[in-house]
Amino acid sequence: MTMTTWLLLFGTFWLLAIAYFSFRSYRKIKTADDYIFAGSSLGVLIGLLTFSATLFSAFTFMGMPDFFRTHGVGSWIFLAISDAAMFFFIIWFGHKLREQGTARGYSGVARLMDKCYDSTSPGLLYFLGIFIFLVPYMAVQIRGIAIFFTAIFPDLMPYWTWITLIVMIIIIYTQIGGLRAIIYSDSLQAIILLLVIWIIGVTCLKNAGGITGLFAKVKQSHPDLLSIPGPQGLLSFQYLLASFWSIIMLPVTQPQITTRLIIMKNEQKMHRMAVSLGVFTFLILIPTIFIGLYGALEYYGIPSNTFLSNVLLFEQTNIIAALAVIGLIAASISTADSQIFALSTEFRSLLKGNEKKVMLYTRLAIVFFAICTLVFSLVSSDQLVILARISFMGTSIMGPMILTGIFSKQIPGKEMIWSTLISLIVFIGSQVGLLPMALFGINIDLLIVIFMIIVTVLSVTLRKRIQKS
Amino acid sequence: MKSKKTLYWNLCILAMVILSIITFSPLVIPEGKFTPLVFGLPRTLWTGIVVYVFMVLFTYFGTRVHPRSDRTKGETE
Numbered sequence: 001m002t003m004t005t006w007l008l009l010f011g012t013f014w015l016l017a018i019a020y021f022s023f024r025s026y027r028k029i030k031t032a033d034d035y036i037f038a039g040s041s042l043g044v045l046i047g048l049l050t051f052s053a054t055l056f057s058a059f060t061f062m063g064m065p066d067f068f069r070t071h072g073v074g075s076w077i078f079l080a081i082s083d084a085a086m087f088f089f090i091i092w093f094g095h096k097l098r099e100q101g102t103a104r105g106y107s108g109v110a111r112l113m114d115k116c117y118d119s120t121s122p123g124l125l126y127f128l129g130i131f132i133f134l135v136p137y138m139a140v141q142i143r144g145i146a147i148f149f150t151a152i153f154p155d156l157m158p159y160w161t162w163i164t165l166i167v168m169i170i171i172i173y174t175q176i177g178g179l180r181a182i183i184y185s186d187s188l189q190a191i192i193l194l195l196v197i198w199i200i201g202v203t204c205l206k207n208a209g210g211i212t213g214l215f216a217k218v219k220q221s222h223p224d225l226l227s228i229p230g231p232q233g234l235l236s237f238q239y240l241l242a243s244f245w246s247i248i249m250l251p252v253t254q255p256q257i258t259t260r261l262i263i264m265k266n267e268q269k270m271h272r273m274a275v276s277l278g279v280f281t282f283l284i285l286i287p288t289i290f291i292g293l294y295g296a297l298e299y300y301g302i303p304s305n306t307f308l309s310n311v312l313l314f315e316q317t318n319i320i321a322a323l324a325v326i327g328l329i330a331a332s333i334s335t336a337d338s339q340i341f342a343l344s345t346e347f348r349s350l351l352k353g354n355e356k357k358v359m360l361y362t363r364l365a366i367v368f369f370a371i372c373t374l375v376f377s378l379v380s381s382d383q384l385v386i387l388a389r390i391s392f393m394g395t396s397i398m399g400p401m402i403l404t405g406i407f408s409k410q411i412p413g414k415e416m417i418w419s420t421l422i423s424l425i426v427f428i429g430s431q432v433g434l435l436p437m438a439l440f441g442i443n444i445d446l447l448i449v450i451f452m453i454i455v456t457v458l459s460v461t462l463r464k465r466i467q468k469s
Numbered sequence: 470m471k472s473k474k475t476l477y478w479n480l481c482i483l484a485m486v487i488l489s490i491i492t493f494s495p496l497v498i499p500e501g502k503f504t505p506l507v508f509g510l511p512r513t514l515w516t517g518i519v520v521y522v523f524m525v526l527f528t529y530f531g532t533r534v535h536p537r538s539d540r541t542k543g544e545t546e
Contacts (some may be wrong), residue, residue, distance in 0.1 A: 073514040084524035091531045212509035226503035226511035271532035278525030
């Protein structure tokens with residue numbers, strides 16, 4: 001069978017699965033909380049799959065092989081080590097988050113912050129922060145896939161039609177099935193992703209002559225890929241350290257991930273999920289090394305899309321190539337829908353009043369955020385991993401403010417809110433070129449992290465002392 | 470029992486901090502160096518994989534000794 005036939009077959013199956021998940025979830029929705037939090041009773045397996053699908057999206061499937069190809073083995077430190085530290089952090093943070101959520105009533109991080117700080121400012125600031133940094137991240141994922149498909153199927157439809165199609169699918173099935181539909185489709189996507197990435201990884205490894213053959217060839221042709229900072233000097237100590245911080249902060253600052261900790265059935269299941277994530281992540285990331293370094297041998301220095309279309313599709317059998325295409329669409333959708341939904345959940349948590357009206361606004365917010373993503377997809381840049389990292393870094397700036405709110409026994413000081421606001425402005429200023437990217441030889445993002453840590457330590461200790469005296 | 474759990478939990482945190490420091494030291498990420506190779510893998514990669522495995526192991530130990538986990542089991546199951 002040709003690739004198109006397989007594509008039609010898998011595509012139909014996938015769309016039917018999404019439709020089934022939506023209507024099955026729709027039947028289970030009895031209250032607004034069912035729609036928003038999927039009944040808050042996730043088991044370990046579904047929790048693991050939905051968390052993974054949200055975390056590992058097109059960014060992993062396309063971005064990481066390309067990152068290994070371009071920047072070398074330092075990419076392992078960039079993502080894998082940071083993820084492993086984050087899984088440990090989930091045990092500590094998840095416990096406190098769930099405790100606070102139970103004590104204060106959880107409807108979203110924004111509302112929780114308002115309660116912790118006894119003020120409406122931190123909630124608004126948090127919402128503004130995630131809006132600014134999540135929309136470009138969602139957009140770049142969808143745009144990346146759309147441009148990739150346009151390159152593969154140039155006569156089928158223009159890239160903006162792909163973008164519109166993906167956003168429309170997201171709007172329809174999230175409106176019908178809510179978070180539960182997203183979780184089910186996430187689970188399907190995570191399984192497809194793991195299967196396809198291993199098949200492609202093993203093919204690349206075989207073509208390169210096994211593990212030792214692969215690394216021996218890379219050593220001969222591109223030895224600078226085998227150490228940091230990589231050929232382009234990107235993966236420096238400072239860059240890796242700031243990335244480490246920003247990725248550890250993901251459960252704190254990215255609402256789609258925070259939500260998944262809250263809706264686990266109990267803390268024990270959340271613990272098991274954290275450990276399972278460690279194993280799953282290892283399995284997902286290992287083949288991206290093989291694909292990336294194989295790409296460095298065969299497709300060094302050529303555009304990302306050409307490398308990816310060759311390795312992920314043209315070098316594969318028709319059935320695997322078709323599965324990869326569906327996997328990519330599913331991957332981009334599963335991350336974008338979770339983020340659009342999480343933004344709407346946070347928006348809802350800031351609203352007060354009649355539940356029916358609040359739900360109506362929440363559903364309208366989903367459409368609004370999806371349209372924002374659509375518009376941004378049409379104008380954003382194509383740097384998948386770089387933009388993902390900016391999104392992680394940007395939201396991580398709010399980490400100390402949230403952690404202080406959740407862990408403090410007293411109401412934290414306003415200085416936490418002000419320092420977060422200033423840091424966000426400085427970070428955005430540096431990204432758009434209004435402020436320098438480094439000061440005194442230190443990257444601005446790392447300086448911001450250091451500044452926020454100092455402010456947090458001072459704020460907490462001084463306020464404790466004042467209270468004691 | 471609880472104080473023992475707290476001790477083990479604190480040891481897990483300490484182990485994770487040490488592993489993180491090792492990761493960002495020249496032991497794992499020496500600039501421009503990729504030797505010694507192990508099974509053909511460059512230094513940053515194989516040491517990075519070892520650190521990763523240990524971090525996941527300590528995450529597992531952490532879930533077993535987290536001081537508040539007993540209470541949670543009783544509350545929710």
